[in-house]
Amino acid sequence: MPLTPAPRPRPDAGPRAGRFRLRPGLRPGLRLRIRPRLRRPSLVALLGASCLGGLLLAPTAGASADGGADGRGERALQRQLEELVATPGGPPGVIVVLQRDGSPRVLRAGVADLESGRPIELTDHTRIGSTAKAFSGAVALRLVQQGELSLDSTIGDTLPRLPQAWWPVTLRQLLNHTSGLPDYSEDQEFLDLLLADPRRAFDPRRLLDFVADQELRFPAGSRYQYSNSDNIAVALMAEAATHKTYEDLLRRIVYRPLGLTDTSLPLGYEMPEPYMHGYAVAPPAPPEDVSEALSASGVWASGGIISTPRDMTRFIRGYAAGELTSREILHEQRRWIRGASEPAGPGRNRAGLAIFRYDTRCGVVLGHTGNFPGYTQLIAATPDGRRSLTFSLTTQVNARLTPDLVERLRTIEENAVCALLGPRRG
Structure with a gap:
């Protein structure tokens, strides 16, 4: 998609200078080739509500369930993963981690890297997209338990530099996406x-400046609307309340207590080794590696975390069970309202405080989804944290880019929940 550059900004120009304009008649969604020839839909999806994107692949010899998946549910799920990888526009690789009380079962199809052909491992790094919002929720709720923040703390109380029109917005409203904040992305x-x-x-820490001249989109608390601005504000409130960086709070409050050894929040574009390569997949063009095409600094607390399937499993088991907070705060977190994660998770979706409830035909799990150019994620666990599911794809799937594939993915995710929980009884 061609771009027509405006005149270069003066050296003293502000952060809003140097705009690039689309040529008249071009629509968002047309293909744009940017480093390394990243396609336009991948970038649009990153910057839209989902947060931050072909080749027909046959099932690979490495597609297997570790330890020998027993039960018809896991065997059927394995076949569905192989079919998903073989679908035009599907992911080059997928890994699913099902964990009950004991050791995890790992099902996978496709590859971590199209060049080497190696399978995805539990320790491969991946961009977790909006599942990072659950991490900011974990930080905020821990600070509420410690008395350093309240769910009724407002932007005006903690971040008075932000627009006065936003001051009435509370931490609770940011966490359940009823704030009305305009989405900077x-x-x-x-x-x-x-x-x-x-x-x-x-x-x-200046991302919200892009929309600082805008009013709230609706009165705070009046309705649900997913916004990447919400979790940027959450992280800023946490920093203001503690006088510590958000990155330090993640290490102290989340990583160390839950034993997350391979999780980080970088600001650059590099991926730590080893990693599952993320691809933009748009047949008939071949998949293109977009793993390091974008800087994480543009999403930060809203979607910039890098983790591994092993660490994500540890996180969601502890987070869903409320290990980082109190029973009272957990009760507040689970006040469900109408609202879906982005992309939508399996079954019926409802929103809590930085967590979603997924009501499936086989039972209830709590968690979060996310996507980023090259990656799609689901993390979920039973409310007691004893059974969990981590689902990672190596391409971006969302309603804006691939609506048909989203519905297929949601069906497979629900089947994964059923493989985890077994059929509902009674």
Whole structure:
């Protein structure tokens, strides 16, 4: 998709200078080739509500269930994963981790890297997309338990530099996406800057400046609307309350207590080794590796975390069970309202405080989804944390890019929940 650059900004120009304009008549969604020839839909999806994107692959010899999956549910799920990988536009690789009380069962299809052909491992790094919002929720709820924040703390109380029109918004409303904050990732000037340089290093603590001239989209608390701005504000409130960086809070409050040894929040574009390569898949073009095409600084607390299937499993088991907070705060977290994660998870979706409830035909799990160019994630666990599911794809799937594939994926995810829980009784 061709771009027409505006005149270069002056050296003293502000952060909104240097816009790039689309040529008249071009629509968002047309293909754009940017480093390394990243396609336009992948970038659009990153900057839209989902957070931050072909080749027909046959099932690979490495597609297997570790330890020999027993039970018809796991065997059927394995076949569905192989069929998903073989679908035009499907992911080059997928890994599913089912854990009950004991050791995890690992099902996988496809590969971690199309060049080497190696299978995805539990210790392969991946961009977790909006599942990072659950991490910011974990930090915030722990600080509420410690008395350093309250669910009724407002933007005006903690972040008075932000627009006065936003001051009434509470931490609770940020965590359940009823704040009404305008979404910075949909701002045209933010998009223009990222299109001009996908690896641009943003100041993550100034991301909300892109929409600081906008009013709330609706009265705070009046309705649900998923917004990447919400979790940026959550992280900023946590920093303001503790005088510690968000990255330090993640290490102290989340990583160490839950034993997450391979999880981090970088600001650059590099992926730590080993990693599952993420691909933009749009047949008939061949898949293109977009693992390191974008800087994580543009999503930060809303979607920039890198983790592994092993660490994500540890996280969701502890987070869903409330290991990082109190029973009272857990009760507040589970006040469900109408709202779906992005992309939607399996079954019926309802929103809590930085967690979603997925009511499936086989039972209830709590968790979060996420996607980022090259990656799609689901993490979920039973409310007691004793059974968990981690589902990672090496391409981006969401309603904006691939609506048909989203519905197929949701069906497979629900089948994975049933393989985890067994059929509902009674």
